Amino acid sequence: xxxxxxxxxxxxxxxxxxxxxxxxxxxxxxxxxxxxxxxxxxxxxxxxxxxxxxxxxxxxxxxxxxxxxxxxxxxxxxxxxxxxxxxxxxxxxxxxxxxxxxxxxxxxxxxxxxxxxxxxxxxxxxxxxxxxxxxxxxxxxxxxxxxxxxxxxxxxxxxxxxxxxxxxxxxxxxxxxxxxxxxxxxxxxxxxxxxxxxxxxxxxxxxxxxxxxxxxxxxxxxxxxxxxxxxxxxxxxxxxxxxxxxxxxxxxxxxxxxxxxxxxxxxxxxxxxxxxxxxxxxxxxxxxxxxxxxxxxxxxxxxxxxxxxxxxxxxxxxxxxxxxxxxxxxxxxxxxxxxxxxxxxxxxxxxxxxxxxxxxxxxxxxxxxxxxxxxxxxxxxxxxxxxxxxxxxxxxxxxxxxxxxxxxxxxxxxxxxxxxxxxxxxxxxxxxxxxxxxxxxxxxxxxxxxxxxxxxxxxxxxxxxxxxxxxxxxxxxxxxxxxxxxxxxxxxxxxxxxxxxxxxxxxxxxxxxxxxxxxxxxxxxxxxxxxxxxxxxxxxxxxxxxxxxxxxxxxxxxxxxxxxxxxxxxxxxxxxxxxxxxxxxxxxxxxxxxxxxxxxxxxxx
Amino acid sequence: xxxxxxxxxxxxxxxxxxxxxxxxxxxxxxxxxxxxxxxxxxxxxxxxxxxxxxxxxxxxxxxxxxxxxxxxxxxxxxxxxxxxxxxxxxxxxxxxxxxxxxxxxxxxxxxxxxxxxxxxxxxxxxxxxxxxxxxxxxxxxxxxxxxxxxxxxxxxxxxxxxxxxxxxxxxxxxxxxxxxxxxxxxxxxxxxxxxxxxxxxxxxxxxxxxxxxxxxxxxxxxxxxxxxxxxxxxxxxxxxxxxxxxxxxxxxxxxxxxxxxxxxxxxxxxxxxxxxxxxxxxxxxxxxxxxxxxxxxxxxxxxxxxxxxxxxxxxxxxxxxxxxxxxxxxxxxxxxxxxxxxxxxxxxxxxxxxxxxxxxxxxxxxxxxxxxxxxxxxxxxxxxx
Numbered sequence: 001x002x003x004x005x006x007x008x009x010x011x012x013x014x015x016x017x018x019x020x021x022x023x024x025x026x027x028x029x030x031x032x033x034x035x036x037x038x039x040x041x042x043x044x045x046x047x048x049x050x051x052x053x054x055x056x057x058x059x060x061x062x063x064x065x066x067x068x069x070x071x072x073x074x075x076x077x078x079x080x081x082x083x084x085x086x087x088x089x090x091x092x093x094x095x096x097x098x099x100x101x102x103x104x105x106x107x108x109x110x111x112x113x114x115x116x117x118x119x120x121x122x123x124x125x126x127x128x129x130x131x132x133x134x135x136x137x138x139x140x141x142x143x144x145x146x147x148x149x150x151x152x153x154x155x156x157x158x159x160x161x162x163x164x165x166x167x168x169x170x171x172x173x174x175x176x177x178x179x180x181x182x183x184x185x186x187x188x189x190x191x192x193x194x195x196x197x198x199x200x201x202x203x204x205x206x207x208x209x210x211x212x213x214x215x216x217x218x219x220x221x222x223x224x225x226x227x228x229x230x231x232x233x234x235x236x237x238x239x240x241x242x243x244x245x246x247x248x249x250x251x252x253x254x255x256x257x258x259x260x261x262x263x264x265x266x267x268x269x270x271x272x273x274x275x276x277x278x279x280x281x282x283x284x285x286x287x288x289x290x291x292x293x294x295x296x297x298x299x300x301x302x303x304x305x306x307x308x309x310x311x312x313x314x315x316x317x318x319x320x321x322x323x324x325x326x327x328x329x330x331x332x333x334x335x336x337x338x339x340x341x342x343x344x345x346x347x348x349x350x351x352x353x354x355x356x357x358x359x360x361x362x363x364x365x366x367x368x369x370x371x372x373x374x375x376x377x378x379x380x381x382x383x384x385x386x387x388x389x390x391x392x393x394x395x396x397x398x399x400x401x402x403x404x405x406x407x408x409x410x411x412x413x414x415x416x417x418x419x420x421x422x423x424x425x426x427x428x429x430x431x432x433x434x435x436x437x438x439x440x441x442x443x444x445x446x447x448x449x450x451x452x453x454x455x456x457x458x459x460x461x462x463x464x465x466x467x468x469x470x471x472x473x474x475x476x477x478x479x480x481x482x483x484x485x486x487x488x489x490x491x492x493x494x495x496x497x498x499x500x501x502x503x504x505x506x507x508x509x510x511x512x513x514x515x516x517x518x519x520x521x522x523x524x525x526x527x528x529x530x531x532x533x534x535x536x537x538x539x540x541x542x543x544x545x546x547x548x549x550x551x552x553x554x555x556x557x558x559x560x561x562x563x564x565x566x567x568x569x570x571x572x573x574x575x576x577x578x579x580x581x582x583x584x585x586x587x588x589x590x591x592x593x594x595x596x597x598x599x600x601x602x603x604x605x
Numbered sequence: 606x607x608x609x610x611x612x613x614x615x616x617x618x619x620x621x622x623x624x625x626x627x628x629x630x631x632x633x634x635x636x637x638x639x640x641x642x643x644x645x646x647x648x649x650x651x652x653x654x655x656x657x658x659x660x661x662x663x664x665x666x667x668x669x670x671x672x673x674x675x676x677x678x679x680x681x682x683x684x685x686x687x688x689x690x691x692x693x694x695x696x697x698x699x700x701x702x703x704x705x706x707x708x709x710x711x712x713x714x715x716x717x718x719x720x721x722x723x724x725x726x727x728x729x730x731x732x733x734x735x736x737x738x739x740x741x742x743x744x745x746x747x748x749x750x751x752x753x754x755x756x757x758x759x760x761x762x763x764x765x766x767x768x769x770x771x772x773x774x775x776x777x778x779x780x781x782x783x784x785x786x787x788x789x790x791x792x793x794x795x796x797x798x799x800x801x802x803x804x805x806x807x808x809x810x811x812x813x814x815x816x817x818x819x820x821x822x823x824x825x826x827x828x829x830x831x832x833x834x835x836x837x838x839x840x841x842x843x844x845x846x847x848x849x850x851x852x853x854x855x856x857x858x859x860x861x862x863x864x865x866x867x868x869x870x871x872x873x874x875x876x877x878x879x880x881x882x883x884x885x886x887x888x889x890x891x892x893x894x895x896x897x898x899x900x901x902x903x904x905x906x907x908x909x910x911x912x913x914x915x916x917x918x919x920x921x922x923x924x925x926x927x928x929x930x931x932x933x934x935x936x937x938x939x940x941x942x943x944x945x946x947x948x949x950x951x952x953x954x955x956x957x958x959x960x961x962x963x964x965x966x967x968x969x970x971x972x973x974x975x976x977x978x979x980x981x982x983x984x985x986x987x988x989x990x
Binding site: 266436 | 625
């Protein structure tokens with residue numbers, strides 16, 4: 001997981017690359033570097049956050065071309081030498097790379113045998129040496145890079161510059177790459193926010209494309225033949241990369257949830273008819289023949305999948321399974337023709353999810369992606385895509401995208417249930433009316449932020465935090481714990497409430513706050529028994545409760561009130577957990593938007 | 606020129622609406638007051654803004670972000686405690702240099718007033734204040750003029766002492782030397798911008814204008830100002846609103862995105878419906894400001910009424926509307942048009958009736974069939990019997 005950027009144009013490359021890298025920092029931030037091009041190459045790289053690199057960069061440079069990289073370590077520790085760009089001995093070839101070159105061991109041995117000297121522990125460093133070997137004044141750089149990538153195994157998005165050669169040559173296989181066309185020059189990057197301040201006109205190269213990027217634009221080659229790739233407008237704006245008055249992206253994104261939710265449902269819901277229009281092509285006969293809906297996802301998206309699966313089982317009357325993508329196999333006697341595989345991924349680039357999806361496709365199952373990112377790799381792999389329309393999410397800890405994922409998946413559930421005839425119009429109307437009520441209910445929670453902040457102050461020093469809930473409250477408990485541990489580094493665990501007494505209860509003491517989901521859709525009355533269990537061990541209890549339980553105050557030290565919203569109440573309760581996690585982490589002064597060891601979208605398996 | 610927009614205030618007289626949002630976020634014609642200010646300033650040629658925010662600032666920040674949706678740059682300065690407009694302006698000190706415009710974020714003003722102040726500032730280099738005439742100058746900063754020079758500014762003086770109709774319109778043309786004056790100005794309690802301006806040795810020039818200038822002081826002003834703004838708007842209907850073919854929606858209304866209007870419903874002049882609002886079958890909504898996510902039930906009649914965000918009005922509930930006397934903080938306001946106010950997340954059961962002038966706090970629940978009048982605190986439950 002890393003971010004790359006390149007620019008060739010008429011303006012000074014240095015500030016453009018620096019700003020671009022800061023917009024990509026969510027993809028990795030343990031080291032960074034740039035190579036400024038022209039007659040010779042100047043390489044600057046540094047361990048640490050981008051600010052460390054900025055300190056060693058010159059104030060200005062006349063170069064109008066260059067490449068940059070922000071790293072999240074896979075091979076080799078985060079150090080100055082392991083930072084990208086990597087070069088050959090003479091420093092006239094520089095390379096930035098996102099991905100993993102699997103056969104780098106063999107390549108490196110061969111290169112060393114031929115006298116090449118390596119300075120880093122990275123897989124990437126083989127590339128500049130291979131390029132050097134192929135370089136020949138008679139040969140075009142596109143041709144050179146094409147023969148080099150023929151020898152690479154693994155996943156990569158690469159940007160290559162060579163001193164004295166015009167432009168940048170880039171290529172991708174398995175990792176994201178996007179081209180941007182501005183009035184003053186041309187960009188390549190791992191993701192649109194890197195250059196969205198300069199242009200919204202973009203093009204997404206296909207796997208195996210080799211691209212020559214110059215001031216005038218980009219020429220794309222497949223097996224040496226020139227091909228054309230469509231240019232499209234992205235509708236993200238530069239706000240993607242700015243905090244708009246908030247201290248952290250995470251807090252900004254938590255507060256954006258009512259708007260994000262309105263976007264997720266806008267134009268998709270016909271409550272009167274109890275129908276949903278998602279512009280997907282899943283034939284009624286196919287949906288009726290379904291035996292199973294399988295969700296594959298990682299992290300927060302996995303929790304959204306768990307929530308959705310329960311709604312599918314209940315309303316669409318279909319068997320479901322939810323698999324952590326890295327554990328996924330298509331087996332167990334499933335009939336691929338009667339299995340719909342739903343991949344849930346915010347970025348659309350999550351390597352584990354993509355690879356699970358490929359397995360499902362190989363088996364012959366129909367696939368559907370639920371993602372936030374237009375043009376992402378996942379959208380090109382699947383049969384159908386539903387976008388969650390949450391807008392860019394920069395904070396590493398997913399917040400608004402979880403909410404929008406569940407809201408969107410609920411719409412998919414209603415659609416499938418209606419097509420299968422397993423839900424009455426009246427029930428569909430009610431569920432859809434709850435979906436429409438989400439923005440207002442979430443806003444109501446946000447208006448209570450002060451109460452949550454005070455509770456965070458009171459309980460922040462707990463030894464550990466346990467989150468419990470049943471049914472739809474169980475995935476929310478898991479998500480609440482994930483959020484807290486991600487950003488506060490506290491020990492936090494989520495359990496289905498009934499599991500508590502089968503083991504975890506041994507960990508509960510008077511110093512371990514327990515956060516419980518006590519709403520509709522979460523079997524609150526039964527969970528109350530578990531609340532009593534922990535209470536009798538002296539644990540402080542924070543309940544997210546709605547009117548469905550009476551006298552929640554009796555059982556909990558602190559009650560966060562959840563407005564009435566049927567089966568979506570647990571989703572609303574989750575917003576309290578987001579705020580709680582944020583304020584606990586903020587009190588402890590954590591790097592909330594960039595927690596240690598984590599990256600936003602994980603493009604390695 | 607940059608504009609510093611003062612948007613940190615709470616607006617206590619507009620409770621319950623201002624319990625969850627600052628006064629600049631009160632919607633008029635489905636746009637916050639602050640957005641009207643921003644658009645007027647942008648029309649006057651301003652592209653860079655500093656918003657001074659404080660009370661409930663998340664609402665402002667989440668709505669405006671960095672200003673990209675308006676093609677302007679917005680930075681934020683935070684005023685932690687609300688100690689007056691002068692103190693608010695001081696918070697922006699590090700973000701402005703040289704000449705700038707300062708504006709109130711909660712008054713609707715015409716672009717021409719802003720450009721007049723900018724022109725006067727550029728041509729004279731002096732401190733400038735826009736003034737306008739008002740029927741009740743004693744409620745504002747009363748400005749005594751001598752030609753174009755300001756002789757005095759008195760904040761809310763006793764009515765019998767007032768000799769002029771001119772008031773401070775809340776648009777200033779200044780430069781960064783004001784910050785030193787603000788710091789040295791002695792003030793008791795709140796520090797207003799005008800306190801520092803009075804001390805300007807080189808004189809303070811007034812730019813009079815008589816265009817649109819609208820202030821929202823009281824809840825009923827929300828309705829009247831909304832009506833005036835809707836009258837001036839070009840009728841337009843967002844494509845995401847779904848109006849049933851047997852529903853009636855007249856001009857002089859404003860519909861947010863994804864509004865749903867059911868069969869037989871009637872939406873009459875002076876009405877703004879926020880995003881995601883649902884109007885039930887055969888409901889009648891007239892001269893009303895309905896905030897986002899609110900739901901009005903089948904057959905309800907809602908006139909001269911403000912319905913809070915995510916509030917729900919039950920079937921056949923009646924807010925009959927009309928004029929009445931309203932008491933606010935022991936002042937009696939006679940014959941104001943206010944059918945009622947339902948706070949955010951409030952819930953009226955089926956068949957509930959509100960007497961004119963009723964104000965329900967946020968999260969208030971009124972059970973079916975009740976008749977309510979007067980002022981009800983937030984989080985209350987009103988039962989029959």
